[in-house]
Amino acid sequence: PQPMLRKPEWIRMKVPDSARFQEIKQVLRDNNLHTVCEEASCPNIGECFSGGTATFMILGDICTRRCPFCDVAHGKPLPPDPNEPENLARTIAQMKLRYVVVTSVDRDDLPDGGAQHFVDCIRAIRAQSPAIKIEILVPDFRGRLDISLKILREAPPDVMNHNLETVPRLYKQARPGSDYQHSLDLLKQFGELYPTVPTKSGLMLGLGETDEEILEVMRDLRAHGVSMLTLGQYLQPSVHHLPVLRYVTPERFEWFKQQADAMGFDNSASGPMVRSSYHADQQAHAVIA
Ligand code: SF4
Numbered sequence: 700p701q702p703m704l705r706k707p708e709w710i711r712m713k714v715p716d717s718a719r720f721q722e723i724k725q726v727l728r729d730n731n732l733h734t735v736c737e738e739a740s741c742p743n744i745g746e747c748f749s750g751g752t753a754t755f756m757i758l759g760d761i762c763t764r765r766c767p768f769c770d771v772a773h774g775k776p777l778p779p780d781p782n783e784p785e786n787l788a789r790t791i792a793q794m795k796l797r798y799v800v801v802t803s804v805d806r807d808d809l810p811d812g813g814a815q816h817f818v819d820c821i822r823a824i825r826a827q828s829p830a831i832k833i834e835i836l837v838p839d840f841r842g843r844l845d846i847s848l849k850i851l852r853e854a855p856p857d858v859m860n861h862n863l864e865t866v867p868r869l870y871k872q873a874r875p876g877s878d879y880q881h882s883l884d885l886l887k888q889f890g891e892l893y894p895t896v897p898t899k900s901g902l903m904l905g906l907g908e909t910d911e912e913i914l915e916v917m918r919d920l921r922a923h924g925v926s927m928l929t930l931g932q933y934l935q936p937s938v939h940h941l942p943v944l945r946y947v948t949p950e951r952f953e954w955f956k957q958q959a960d961a962m963g964f965d966n967s968a969s970g971p972m973v974r975s976s977y978h979a980d981q982q983a984h985a986v987i988a
Pocket residue numbers: 735736737741742743744745747748752753754974975976977978
């Protein structure tokens with residue numbers, strides 16, 4: 700096995716301890732809701748929860764895929780919970796959020812990949828929080844893309860996010876069951892169907908990719924109409940997950956951001972602790988405000 704790389708000093712985990720953090724956690728438990736923030740052990744959890752931001756996970760916490768960088772459990776998921784849209788909407792209203800990210804595990808077991816449940820959640824949230832902006836971070840709907848995109852027509856989100864996660868050369872190893880070109884096509888087709896809704900994608904760095912490969916993916920995203928980008932450092936959730944092969948320096952992340960600006964992304968966030976939903980509200984503000 701690979702010797703573990705030492706974490707550089709710019710990777711910091713703040714211990715969440717604020718009253719606001721505890722309060723949000725309690726509301727989530729009371730309503731039987733999951734957040735990515737907790738499931739993925741996100742390093743920003745203290746900052747985000749204290750600031751009143753969270754990424755909600757719908758359709759359960761068991762995934763039909765098994766990506767070896769991901770901390771979500773794999774197995775046979777439960778059927779969608781018909782009460783979830785209401786529970787979610789009520790919780791979000793109680794939390795008085797102005798911007799939410801809603802995401803799900805991959806549901807290869809459902810004929811529409813879970814698209815109808817996304818729409819039901821969007822509608823329920825807007826009914827209780829009319830001014831809210833909703834970003835959805837979707838799985839790839841592989842094998843059911845046409846039907847999923849049609850279903851989203853009922854209630855399109857304010858931002859459509861789908862992460863490529865890594866460069867195409869590493870898909871076989873890091874994203875079994877996924878397909879790089881398919882994911883690009885999803886973003887492009889959504890953009891063509893809903894030209895007023897910005898599309899967004901993100902990558903984790905440190906899985907073995909080169910800088911040039913990352914630039915290549917960024918160019919592909921632009922060529923498929925994507926206008927928002929996140930780049931962050933991959934962190935190994937446990938010794939059973941893919942190892943971190945490099946820690947990208949903050950300076951290099953800044954350099955990627957300059958490249959993104961030059962390529963014409965309307966908004967990009969690039970830094971060691973950036974996650975797909977990190978400061979999503981501020982990021983989106985510049986684009987959809
Ligand atoms: Fe949650 Fe995203 Fe913030 Fe992480 S960056 S704590 S996943 S909202």
